[in-house]
Amino acid sequence: MPNEKIEETMKRIYLNENENEKDFIIERKEKQYKFPKLILIMRSELYRGMFLSVTNDTSNKVTDYSELSNKSFQLFEYWIYSNQIKDEIEITKEIINEFEIGIDYFQLNEAYPNLFDLLIIKFNNQN
Template structure:
């Protein structure tokens, strides 16, 4: 396994959404996402001022990703809709979160199905 060394000044990575910036610890992103693992461990890419724009995700979908990245769980308070599932599928592919265990998409589908069963 490759050891990860981060510069003391580069602990956080900025993810931009519309006018707001979110700081995520790089080590958490490395643990959760193949995309960021490759980005931060690449020797050829300039990583110092990297900002990613996720403005296309709704606030609820971004909250799901934010909570997932930190806790590897789904937020209980958010009602899962088909729109959120569709957005999350795109986000999972972009973040390359398919390898996480448990799988975020499967958990969202299960929660969506349980919500619909409970409404009937």
């Protein structure tokens, strides 16, 4: 994706005076989480494409990620904000398997550091 278009979209979101349009809502079961669109653009090809494909993105679309376990969602949420794996959460084979699917779903493959690699390293260090 051309850098100019990414920069243009990020400036449009950042300079938008309507605070509600700066966030994207992710819904899990009956709870909603607000994520800044700018962070999602930096972390995920899926969201980058979603926000860049709409010329005037005035919605804060709602996506349902109820299929993720609570631990996996906590890892995802923490990683989106910090680009790190949360220390307090034990990485299990189940979480790794779930995240392998989730990483493809969220299109986080291009992220650096690679989330899946970080999970494997943490898992190996715990065992």
